[in-house]
Amino acid sequence: QKEVEQDPGPLSVPEGAIVSLNCTYSNSAFQYFMWYRQYSRKGPELLMYTYSSGNKEDGRFTAQVDKSSKYISLFIRDSQPSDSATYLCAMGDDKIIFGKGTRLHILP
Protein backbone atom coordinates (compact mmCIF):
# COMPACT_ATOMS: atom_id res chain seq x y z
CA GLN A 1 0.00 0.00 0.00
CA LYS A 2 1.35 3.42 -0.96
CA GLU A 3 1.80 5.94 1.83
CA VAL A 4 -0.50 8.49 0.18
CA GLU A 5 -3.18 7.71 -2.40
CA GLN A 6 -4.88 10.35 -4.53
CA ASP A 7 -7.15 9.93 -7.55
CA PRO A 8 -5.42 11.57 -10.57
CA GLY A 9 -8.69 12.64 -12.24
CA PRO A 10 -9.25 14.61 -14.36
CA LEU A 11 -12.25 16.01 -12.53
CA SER A 12 -14.48 18.39 -14.51
CA VAL A 13 -17.21 20.41 -12.79
CA PRO A 14 -19.32 23.41 -13.81
CA GLU A 15 -18.52 26.87 -12.49
CA GLY A 16 -20.15 27.54 -9.14
CA ALA A 17 -20.21 23.89 -8.05
CA ILE A 18 -18.72 22.58 -4.81
CA VAL A 19 -15.58 20.55 -5.45
CA SER A 20 -14.38 17.76 -3.19
CA LEU A 21 -10.81 16.48 -3.48
CA ASN A 22 -9.58 13.62 -1.32
CA CYS A 23 -6.57 11.60 -0.24
CA THR A 24 -6.07 8.55 1.91
CA TYR A 25 -2.90 7.66 3.75
CA SER A 26 -1.43 4.79 5.71
CA ASN A 27 1.01 6.32 8.21
CA SER A 28 -0.82 7.18 11.43
CA ALA A 29 2.19 9.22 12.62
CA PHE A 30 1.45 12.05 10.17
CA GLN A 31 0.47 15.23 12.01
CA TYR A 32 0.62 17.97 9.37
CA PHE A 33 -1.61 17.79 6.32
CA MET A 34 -1.19 20.16 3.41
CA TRP A 35 -2.72 21.00 0.07
CA TYR A 36 -0.63 22.38 -2.77
CA ARG A 37 -1.98 23.88 -5.98
CA GLN A 38 -0.13 23.67 -9.27
CA TYR A 39 -1.03 25.70 -12.33
CA SER A 40 0.02 24.52 -15.76
CA ARG A 41 3.78 24.75 -16.39
CA LYS A 42 4.43 26.04 -12.86
CA GLY A 43 5.71 24.42 -9.67
CA PRO A 44 3.24 23.54 -6.88
CA GLU A 45 2.56 26.19 -4.22
CA LEU A 46 1.25 25.70 -0.69
CA LEU A 47 -2.48 26.47 -0.52
CA MET A 48 -3.22 25.64 3.12
CA TYR A 49 -2.38 23.23 5.92
CA THR A 50 -3.95 21.72 9.01
CA TYR A 51 -2.49 20.16 12.11
CA SER A 52 -3.95 16.85 13.32
CA SER A 53 -7.70 16.29 12.95
CA GLY A 54 -10.37 18.87 12.29
CA ASN A 55 -11.33 21.52 9.79
CA LYS A 56 -9.68 24.71 8.60
CA GLU A 57 -11.33 27.31 6.42
CA ASP A 58 -9.66 29.93 4.22
CA GLY A 59 -12.05 31.87 2.04
CA ARG A 60 -13.72 29.47 -0.39
CA PHE A 61 -11.41 26.62 0.64
CA THR A 62 -11.92 24.19 3.53
CA ALA A 63 -9.44 21.48 4.50
CA GLN A 64 -10.70 18.57 6.56
CA VAL A 65 -8.73 15.80 8.28
CA ASP A 66 -10.17 12.59 9.70
CA LYS A 67 -7.27 10.79 11.37
CA SER A 68 -9.45 7.88 12.50
CA SER A 69 -10.16 7.06 8.84
CA LYS A 70 -6.79 8.30 7.54
CA TYR A 71 -8.70 10.48 5.08
CA ILE A 72 -8.24 14.13 4.16
CA SER A 73 -10.36 16.39 1.98
CA LEU A 74 -10.23 19.78 0.33
CA PHE A 75 -13.53 21.47 -0.46
CA ILE A 76 -13.80 24.40 -2.86
CA ARG A 77 -17.04 26.40 -2.69
CA ASP A 78 -18.37 28.52 -5.56
CA SER A 79 -15.68 27.12 -7.86
CA GLN A 80 -14.23 29.47 -10.47
CA PRO A 81 -12.44 28.78 -13.78
CA SER A 82 -9.30 30.21 -12.14
CA ASP A 83 -9.41 27.25 -9.72
CA SER A 84 -8.54 24.95 -12.63
CA ALA A 85 -5.23 23.40 -11.64
CA THR A 86 -3.69 20.23 -10.23
CA TYR A 87 -4.23 19.84 -6.50
CA LEU A 88 -1.73 17.76 -4.52
CA CYS A 89 -2.20 16.58 -0.97
CA ALA A 90 0.92 16.33 1.16
CA MET A 91 1.64 15.21 4.69
CA GLY A 92 4.46 14.71 7.15
CA ASP A 93 6.80 16.97 9.06
CA ASP A 94 10.41 17.46 8.01
CA LYS A 95 10.04 14.91 5.23
CA ILE A 96 6.91 15.60 3.21
CA ILE A 97 5.09 12.87 1.27
CA PHE A 98 2.98 14.01 -1.69
CA GLY A 99 0.01 12.42 -3.40
CA LYS A 100 0.21 12.14 -7.18
CA GLY A 101 -2.17 15.09 -7.67
CA THR A 102 -5.72 15.50 -9.02
CA ARG A 103 -6.28 17.53 -12.19
CA LEU A 104 -9.33 19.79 -11.79
CA HIS A 105 -11.15 21.59 -14.60
CA ILE A 106 -13.82 24.18 -13.80
CA LEU A 107 -16.03 24.64 -16.84
CA PRO A 108 -17.32 28.21 -17.44
Next chain:
Amino acid sequence: GAGVSQSPSNKVTEKGKDVELRCDPISGHTALYWYRQSLGQGLEFLIYFQGNSAPDKSGLPSDRFSAERTGGSVSTLTIQRTQQEDSAVYLCASSRRLAGGPYEQYFGPGTRLTVT
Protein backbone atom coordinates in the same frame (compact mmCIF):
# COMPACT_ATOMS: atom_id res chain seq x y z
CA GLY B 1 13.62 37.60 -2.89
CA ALA B 2 14.99 34.99 -5.25
CA GLY B 3 13.13 31.73 -5.45
CA VAL B 4 14.34 28.27 -6.37
CA SER B 5 15.98 28.25 -9.78
CA GLN B 6 16.60 25.32 -12.07
CA SER B 7 18.63 24.95 -15.23
CA PRO B 8 18.26 24.24 -18.02
CA SER B 9 14.56 24.96 -18.41
CA ASN B 10 14.37 22.55 -21.34
CA LYS B 11 16.68 19.75 -22.35
CA VAL B 12 16.41 17.51 -25.40
CA THR B 13 18.86 14.63 -25.48
CA GLU B 14 19.42 11.45 -27.43
CA LYS B 15 18.78 8.08 -25.86
CA GLY B 16 21.93 6.79 -24.19
CA LYS B 17 23.42 10.19 -23.39
CA ASP B 18 24.05 11.46 -19.86
CA VAL B 19 22.33 14.64 -18.58
CA GLU B 20 22.89 16.91 -15.60
CA LEU B 21 20.11 19.02 -14.11
CA ARG B 22 20.90 21.82 -11.70
CA CYS B 23 18.96 23.26 -8.76
CA ASP B 24 19.77 26.43 -6.83
CA PRO B 25 17.67 26.41 -3.63
CA ILE B 26 16.61 29.39 -1.57
CA SER B 27 19.48 30.54 0.62
CA GLY B 28 19.23 29.18 4.16
CA HIS B 29 16.84 26.34 3.34
CA THR B 30 18.29 23.16 4.81
CA ALA B 31 16.09 20.64 2.99
CA LEU B 32 16.11 19.97 -0.74
CA TYR B 33 13.98 17.55 -2.75
CA TRP B 34 14.00 16.28 -6.32
CA TYR B 35 10.80 15.06 -7.97
CA ARG B 36 9.75 14.16 -11.45
CA GLN B 37 6.33 14.69 -12.90
CA SER B 38 4.67 13.25 -15.95
CA LEU B 39 1.06 13.14 -17.08
CA GLY B 40 0.64 9.46 -16.48
CA GLN B 41 2.59 9.19 -13.23
CA GLY B 42 1.87 12.39 -11.35
CA LEU B 43 4.45 13.75 -8.91
CA GLU B 44 7.11 11.17 -8.03
CA PHE B 45 9.60 11.63 -5.19
CA LEU B 46 13.21 10.95 -6.19
CA ILE B 47 15.62 12.06 -3.44
CA TYR B 48 15.68 14.18 -0.27
CA PHE B 49 18.60 16.03 1.33
CA GLN B 50 18.28 17.39 4.88
CA GLY B 51 21.23 19.32 6.29
CA ASN B 52 24.29 17.15 6.74
CA SER B 53 22.35 13.90 7.03
CA ALA B 54 22.74 11.09 4.52
CA PRO B 55 20.29 11.67 1.66
CA ASP B 56 17.10 9.63 1.37
CA LYS B 57 17.53 7.99 -2.04
CA SER B 58 14.53 5.68 -1.73
CA GLY B 59 12.71 7.23 -4.70
CA LEU B 60 15.45 6.90 -7.30
CA PRO B 61 14.05 4.57 -9.99
CA SER B 62 17.34 2.96 -11.00
CA ASP B 63 21.09 3.18 -10.49
CA ARG B 64 21.26 5.40 -13.58
CA PHE B 65 19.99 8.22 -11.37
CA SER B 66 22.18 9.99 -8.83
CA ALA B 67 22.22 13.34 -7.09
CA GLU B 68 24.57 15.34 -4.98
CA ARG B 69 24.34 18.51 -3.00
CA THR B 70 27.50 20.52 -2.63
CA GLY B 71 28.13 22.71 0.42
CA GLY B 72 24.56 22.30 1.57
CA SER B 73 23.36 24.47 -1.30
CA VAL B 74 23.38 23.73 -5.03
CA SER B 75 22.25 20.28 -6.12
CA THR B 76 22.81 18.35 -9.33
CA LEU B 77 20.68 15.44 -10.53
CA THR B 78 22.50 13.21 -13.02
CA ILE B 79 20.82 10.68 -15.28
CA GLN B 80 23.19 8.33 -17.06
CA ARG B 81 22.40 6.46 -20.29
CA THR B 82 19.04 8.21 -20.65
CA GLN B 83 16.02 6.22 -21.79
CA GLN B 84 12.80 7.47 -23.40
CA GLU B 85 10.88 6.70 -20.22
CA ASP B 86 13.05 9.28 -18.42
CA SER B 87 11.20 12.03 -20.35
CA ALA B 88 9.40 14.15 -17.75
CA VAL B 89 9.52 17.45 -15.91
CA TYR B 90 12.09 17.33 -13.12
CA LEU B 91 11.18 19.58 -10.19
CA CYS B 92 13.39 20.72 -7.35
CA ALA B 93 12.11 22.13 -4.07
CA SER B 94 13.73 23.57 -0.98
CA SER B 95 11.89 23.97 2.28
CA ARG B 96 11.75 25.92 5.53
CA ARG B 97 9.62 25.41 8.62
CA LEU B 98 6.66 27.74 8.97
CA ALA B 99 6.28 29.37 12.38
CA GLY B 100 4.28 26.90 14.44
CA GLY B 101 3.66 24.80 11.37
CA PRO B 102 5.06 22.26 8.94
CA TYR B 103 7.90 22.60 6.49
CA GLU B 104 6.71 24.51 3.41
CA GLN B 105 8.23 23.48 0.10
CA TYR B 106 9.16 26.07 -2.49
CA PHE B 107 9.35 24.62 -5.96
CA GLY B 108 11.44 25.70 -8.90
CA PRO B 109 9.98 26.02 -12.40
CA GLY B 110 11.29 22.61 -13.41
CA THR B 111 13.44 21.20 -16.20
CA ARG B 112 11.51 19.62 -19.05
CA LEU B 113 13.57 16.65 -20.24
CA THR B 114 12.84 15.01 -23.58
CA VAL B 115 14.76 11.89 -24.58
CA THR B 116 14.55 11.14 -28.31
